[in-house]
Amino acid sequence: MLALLVLWHVAVRLQANPLLPGPLAVAGGLWELAVSGLLLRYVVASLFRVTWGFLLAALLAIPLGLAFGWYRRMELAFNPFIQILRPISPLAWIPIAILWFGVGDVAAIFLIFLASFLPLSVTAMNAVASIPDVYLNAGRNFGLRPSQVVFRVLYPAVMPQLIIGLRITLGIAWLVVVAAEMMAVNSGLGFLIVDARNAGNRYDLVVAGMVMIGVIGLLLDIGVRSLERIPSISWGYSDD
């Protein structure tokens, strides 16, 4: 890590007309943003949008996906629909999001919602479909009512796969928020990057924004990953 920073510094120094600002300039940029309070404001704005879009998608997509997986018929009916929507990049929805919701938080949240909804529902659907029959049969054998089977067998059985899905999707949501903020709003880390460029080619601020995006993305991933170590979930990650 340190070696990479040094390499970056040296590489930039060696060039008369550097393609990138050096690490010191970027650190300076970060400092400037932090002092002015913009950094915190933009990070909070981006996280706010991701949280809402992602949470709404999870709250809707997971129960829906679980239900579809449970009643395979519905899955079959909806599958062509999902297959057509899936290859459309969420970014392709940006104009429509702006048309519907105007420039602002709602448009960005809508885009994140869209980007998260399909992967989450597909994950939930597949997770249910792949529960071994023995677990469901054992649940029924002990006299569980259908609602108890859902809470005591289905739900714990899908958790490991669901968490992988949440992790991947949160990564996607974080990619999408940056893109959405470049066009659909005027705050957030994505906006910071476009704005820094437009307002006087402040590439030190551009790279500072990129660094923040990377760091926060990593922290989000670590956060979801820590769920994988809960004992009642981690069974799905061993080779048992």
Added chain:
Amino acid sequence: MTSAAAHPSAPATSATREPMLRAEGVSMIFGRGDQAVNVLDNVSLEVGKGEFVCLLGPSGCGKSTMLNVIAGFLTPTSGRVLIDGQAVRGPDRRRVFVFQERGVFPWLTVEGNIGFGLFDLPQAERETRIAHYVEMVGLKGFEKAYPRELSGGMKQRVEVARALAVDPDMLYLDEPFGALDSITRLVMRSELLRIWEAERKTIIFVTHDIDEAVQLSDRVIVLSARPAKIQTIVDIDMPHPRDISSPRYLELRDGILDAIGLAHKV
């Protein structure tokens, strides 16, 4: 001792016991048209209360299918299963299935698994029961362990304990020791016999191992290759513990080998 079933559709029973379970003309065909697989062909049998019966047959003959029908997980194409005169319509906690593939819940600890079926008991009683069965299957000290931290034999014991904990009338065991090494398997067999003698459950035990059948059961129901028919029924008139080198043991075992049409020499 050996009573070949002359009419496979006529219920075969050990005359001395009152029947608890009765399967009448159970047939099972999976799929339809060209893909139809005929798995069970008119199987009728009776099992007495407190009896330990083995269903013995070659791999793939339809033993698991039969046990699943008996347990109510599968509806037969024709025929029916009666327990205490009542038709079986689905699984029931009074009759617990121990699965051939590992059926312990990987997301629950040993305690959680054993207590799984005890959800309607008060907390204190549940804990007493769990402790009792943990002890019985020799897993003391592993109460908080997750299945992935246990050996295959320990997992199998957890599953047996989970089944016993709800105090069922009957146990359906589908090759429960099939995946274990031969030493663990022997230990598990004598543990199962000890439990059976202590609790007097009615046990239907599926196996493809002739020695296992003769060592454990009161009666061995021998099934043919697919589609499974009852080939013969052998009463094992030996008290436990059984001397597996006694002439009677060898005679019974060889009788079954003969019935299946296998030579005694390898």
